[in-house]
Amino acid sequence: MFNFKAVSLTALILIIILVIVNFQRPVHSGYYIGIVLLHLVMVLYGSFSIKSNFFTTSICSFKSTKNEIALTFDDGPHPVITPIVLKILKEKKVKATFFCIGQKVEQFPEIAKQIVEEGHDIGLHSFSHSYFYDFYFKRKLIDDLRKNQQVVFAATGIIPQVFRPPYGVTTPFVAMAAQVLKLSILGWSVRSLDTVTSNPNKILRRIVRKLKAGSIILLHDHLEKTPVLLRSILEVPTIQKYNFVNLRRIISNPIYKIDDQ
Secondary structure (H helix, E strand, O other): OOOHHHHHHHHHHHHHHHHHHHHHOOOOHHHHHHHHHHHHHHHHHHHHOHHHOOOOOEEOEOOOOOOEEEEEEEEEOOOOHHHHHHHHHHHHOOOOEEEEOHHHHHHOHHHHHHHHHOOOEEEEOOOOOOOOHHHOOHHHHHHHHHHHHHHHHHHHOOEEOEEOOHHHOOOHHHHHHHHHHOOEEEOOOEEOOOOOOOOHHHHHHHHHHHOOOOEEEEEEOOOOOHHHHHHHHHHOHHHHOOEEEOHHHHOOOOOEEOOOO
């Protein structure tokens, strides 16, 4: 099984074997270095690949026999772009899920409230979305996520129990913090690359090519191109064959909890 415990245990066993062999005959130090480097490469891959479930189980797709897919947005709410996105979703009668940054919810609580009032689901995307988020330890992650929950609750009256890690990076401490707070972690199966690709047509082709029943699409509702891209996505005949669902259809665990803070 490819996960942190299995990989680390395997590396430890190999090193122990080398130590035992070394009592019989000298073992070149390159073997030790090779094992350590290979372990490091696997840990880095596991950290940056949320689909690998290397540190913790993440929901990156879901079972569907009804041609269902899920549309998700990260990094909002944005004071200009998110309302336009909501307007398009309302016109097309599509429900989506928004993973919101706490600091932005604090700035624009009325937009977070609008997201929920219009029947969309809302999840956690950290309070700070710091560039150094991946280096936070367990205690700091718990505090950050609780603050994310608190500002969403203040704006909407609900407390999300679903978390998408910034950049999709997981670590042992992210896994522990999510376990303490009883959060479900949601990833994606279709990464649009809308933050790195400037051509909306190229992004659209990528999404269509990778799409299948049970897919979770990742977009961002703070980019200027998102409204045009979203409208194009929803008007593609291939995509119109699918039914859009939000979090409550994907996750069996509760996505919100009663205020107990």
